[in-house]
Amino acid sequence: MTKNAGVGNLRLQGLSQLYGDTQGLREASLDVKAGEFITLLGPSGSGKTTTLKIVAGFLRPETGSVILDGKDITAVPPHRRDIGMVFQNYALFPHLTVARNVAFPLEMRRLPKSDIARKVGAALALVQLGAYGDRRPRELSGGQQQRVALARALVFQPSVLLMDEPLGALDRKLRETMQIEIINICRDVGHTVLYVTHDQEEALAMSTRIAVYHDGRIEQVGTPEDIYQRPANLFVATFVGESTTFLGRIEQVGGQQHLLSNGVSLPLSAASIGRVGLATGAPAALVVRPEAISIRPVGSGASNNGARPLAAVRGRIQNCVYLGSVRKNVIALEGGATALVRVAPDGGSAGTAEPGQEVEIRWDIEAGIVVSPGGGSSA
Amino acid sequence: MTVRGLVAENGAAAMRRRSSNSSGDMVGWRRDWLVIPGLAVILIFFIAPLGVMVWRSLTDPSPYNYVRFADEAVYPRVLLTTLWMTSLVTLNCLLLGYPYAYLMHRVTRNWQWLLAMVVLLPFWSSLLVRTYAWTILLRDGGLINTVLIGIGVIDDPIRLMGNATGTIVGMTHVLLPFMVLPIIASMRRFDSDLSLAASGLGARPIAIFWRIFFPMSLPGVMAGCLLVFVLAVGFYITPAILGGRTAFFSMLIVVQVSRLLEFGFGSALGIILLAVILVIIALGSKLVRLDDLVGHSGR
Structure with a gap:
C-alpha cells in the first residue's frame, strides 16, 4: 500500500489561534515535504495539538491557511480531507470489533465489501494484529490498541497522517518498541507524518525534522542534529x-x-x-x-x-x-x-x-x- | 438535584458498596453491623408482607386462586391489555425521551440546567395532582377540546380520557424522567474524541450519529425502557383516573381487595403481576447491565 511519491506536501501558512479555550498559536508556518516525518515538539500548552487539530479540520484557524498538495483546505470539513489521525487515547470505537474499527473509514468511502475485507486484512497484518480482528478494543492491551488506531488511520491511505502523543499512555519499554515500529511502518507506507510529542528523546529518535514549539510559536525547524547541535535560541x-x-x-x-x-x-x-x-x-x-x-x-x-x-x-x-x-x-x-x-x-x-x-x-x-x-x- | 448530581451520587454509592465489601478487616466487619436496621426495615415492611401475600394466595381459600385466574378469560385478557399499553407507554417515552436527552446533551450548560429542571419538575409534584391536572386538559369540556372546537377543527369533543388514550398520555408524562435520566447518563459517558475520530475517518455528521453515537447510547436506552416498562406495569392511580373503564391489571387487584374483599384471589393476582415483572427484569437484565440503571460508568 505504498503511496505515489509527491502526494502529501503540506504547507501551513501563518496559522494563528489566539482566542477560545484551546492552546494559542501565533503565526505558525511550516512546510512539510511528501514523505517527511515531522515532529512537533514542545512543552504542554505550546500549540502543538492546536496545529494538529487545524490540519485535521477539527478547528478553524483565526488566520492563516492549510495547503495540501497545492489546494487550500482550510475550510474543508474533516470528513472530506482524507487525513488520518491517531489520538492520544486511541479513540477506538468500543462497540465495534477491531476489524470493524479498521473497516470504518473504508465503509464511509463506500468501498465494495471484498475490497474492504482485503484492505482490513492487510492493514491488520501490517501492525501484526492479523489474528485479533474479532476482538473488541477493550480486550486488547494499550500497545495493541495503539496499533489498531494506527491501522485504522492508515487503511484508507490518507495523504497525511497525524499523531497526537500516540505513545503517551504507554510505559517506557513499550514506548521504545512502538517508536521503532511506527517509524518502520511509516517508512514502508511512505506517508507524510505530523507527530506531536513533548518527549524530546522521542522526537530526536523518530523524526526527519523537528519543529520546536514554545508559547504558540515555532522556534526552530530542523533535523534532529540541527536542533541538538545548532539550536536557534536558548x-x-x-x-x-x-x-x-x-x-x-x-x-x-x-x-x-x-x-x-x-x-x-x-x-x-x-x-x-x-x-x-x-x-x-x-x-x-x-x-x-x-x-x-x-x-x-x-x-x-x-x-x-x-x-x-x-x-x-x-x-x-x-x-x-x-x-x-x-x-x-x-x-x-x-x-x-x-x-x-x-x-x-x-x-x-x-x-x-x-x-x-x-x-x-x-x-x-x-x-x-x-x-x-x-x-x-x-x- | 441535577441529573449529573443524581448520577454521580449513585455511581459513588456503588463504589462505596464495592469497597466496603472487599474490606475484611475488623473495622469493616464492625461497620457491616450498621446494615442491620435497614435490613430489618426491609424484612418487616417488604419481605414479610410479601410472604403473607404468597401464603394467602395459596390458602384463602386454596391454590385454586391461580386456576381461577387462568379459567376466567377476563383476567389473562386484562393482563395482555396491560402489557400492550405498557409497551405503548414505553415506546412513547422512548420517542419523546431520546430526542430530549440528545438535546440536553448538545446544548450549553445553562440550557442543560433548564431542560433538566423541566423534566425533573414532575418528580417533585404529587402524582395525584399531576394526574388531575391532565383531566383539565383532556376532558370533554377541557382545554384541548374547547380550543379545537373553537377554531373549528372538530364539531363534537373527541374522547381524550376515560379510555386508553388518557391512560397512555398520563403515564407517558409521569414516566418520561425515568427514560431520560438513564439515556442522558449513557450519553454523558460518550467520549467526544470518538466523533472527532469518526469525522476524521470520513464520516459525515449523520453517519457519526447513527454509526457511533446512537449505538453507544443503547445501554442507556435499554435501561430506560426496562425501568419505564417495569414501573408502568404496576401503575394504578393514573389509569384509574384517566383510563375510565379501560381496565389496568392493578385495578382488578384493587377491586378484589377493597370491594369484593377477596383477599386470597387479590393476593394471587398480585403475585402473578410480580412474577410477570420479575420475568421482564430477568429478560431485560440479559440486555442491560444493571449498572446502567444508576448511570455507573464501567466501560
Whole structure:
C-alpha cells in the first residue's frame, strides 16, 4: 500500500489561534515535504495539538491557511480531507470489533465489501494484529490498541497522517518498541507524518525534522542534529537535551572572545560565535552538552596538553546519581551556574567523585554552543 | 438535584458498596453491623408482607386462586391489555425521551440546567395532582377540546380520557424522567474524541450519529425502557383516573381487595403481576447491565 511519491506536501501558512479555550498559536508556518516525518515538539500548552487539530479540520484557524498538495483546505470539513489521525487515547470505537474499527473509514468511502475485507486484512497484518480482528478494543492491551488506531488511520491511505502523543499512555519499554515500529511502518507506507510529542528523546529518535514549539510559536525547524547541535535560541537549546547553561556577555579578552558570566570568563570558539553572529558586548548564552564535559579533581596536575583549547570552570559536586551505564554529577559552579556531567561509573578518578568534592569541569571550546539568550528559558 | 448530581451520587454509592465489601478487616466487619436496621426495615415492611401475600394466595381459600385466574378469560385478557399499553407507554417515552436527552446533551450548560429542571419538575409534584391536572386538559369540556372546537377543527369533543388514550398520555408524562435520566447518563459517558475520530475517518455528521453515537447510547436506552416498562406495569392511580373503564391489571387487584374483599384471589393476582415483572427484569437484565440503571460508568 505504498503511496505515489509527491502526494502529501503540506504547507501551513501563518496559522494563528489566539482566542477560545484551546492552546494559542501565533503565526505558525511550516512546510512539510511528501514523505517527511515531522515532529512537533514542545512543552504542554505550546500549540502543538492546536496545529494538529487545524490540519485535521477539527478547528478553524483565526488566520492563516492549510495547503495540501497545492489546494487550500482550510475550510474543508474533516470528513472530506482524507487525513488520518491517531489520538492520544486511541479513540477506538468500543462497540465495534477491531476489524470493524479498521473497516470504518473504508465503509464511509463506500468501498465494495471484498475490497474492504482485503484492505482490513492487510492493514491488520501490517501492525501484526492479523489474528485479533474479532476482538473488541477493550480486550486488547494499550500497545495493541495503539496499533489498531494506527491501522485504522492508515487503511484508507490518507495523504497525511497525524499523531497526537500516540505513545503517551504507554510505559517506557513499550514506548521504545512502538517508536521503532511506527517509524518502520511509516517508512514502508511512505506517508507524510505530523507527530506531536513533548518527549524530546522521542522526537530526536523518530523524526526527519523537528519543529520546536514554545508559547504558540515555532522556534526552530530542523533535523534532529540541527536542533541538538545548532539550536536557534536558548529555549531550543535547553528544551532539547540536557545542558549546562551560562548566561552573560561577550567580551574581548586578549586575542579571543570570551563569555563573561558572573565573573567567570569562558573562552568561545570563533565558529560558534560566527554561527549566531553576535557582536562583542552582546548578551549571549553558552550551552554545553553533558557528553562534551569532562571532570577532574582540582589540583590534579596535568593541565591542557595543548591539542585543542579547553574552557574550564571550578565547582563543587552537589549530587551524584548512579544510572547504571553512567553516573550523573550535578556540580555547583563558580558564578552560580549548575553543571550536569555524565561520566562512566568506573571512569578513573572522576568516577569516584563524591558530593562536596572540589572539581574542575572542562570542555573543548568547539563543543560550546553559543545562542542568543532570547526565546524564553526553560529547564 | 441535577441529573449529573443524581448520577454521580449513585455511581459513588456503588463504589462505596464495592469497597466496603472487599474490606475484611475488623473495622469493616464492625461497620457491616450498621446494615442491620435497614435490613430489618426491609424484612418487616417488604419481605414479610410479601410472604403473607404468597401464603394467602395459596390458602384463602386454596391454590385454586391461580386456576381461577387462568379459567376466567377476563383476567389473562386484562393482563395482555396491560402489557400492550405498557409497551405503548414505553415506546412513547422512548420517542419523546431520546430526542430530549440528545438535546440536553448538545446544548450549553445553562440550557442543560433548564431542560433538566423541566423534566425533573414532575418528580417533585404529587402524582395525584399531576394526574388531575391532565383531566383539565383532556376532558370533554377541557382545554384541548374547547380550543379545537373553537377554531373549528372538530364539531363534537373527541374522547381524550376515560379510555386508553388518557391512560397512555398520563403515564407517558409521569414516566418520561425515568427514560431520560438513564439515556442522558449513557450519553454523558460518550467520549467526544470518538466523533472527532469518526469525522476524521470520513464520516459525515449523520453517519457519526447513527454509526457511533446512537449505538453507544443503547445501554442507556435499554435501561430506560426496562425501568419505564417495569414501573408502568404496576401503575394504578393514573389509569384509574384517566383510563375510565379501560381496565389496568392493578385495578382488578384493587377491586378484589377493597370491594369484593377477596383477599386470597387479590393476593394471587398480585403475585402473578410480580412474577410477570420479575420475568421482564430477568429478560431485560440479559440486555442491560444493571449498572446502567444508576448511570455507573464501567466501560
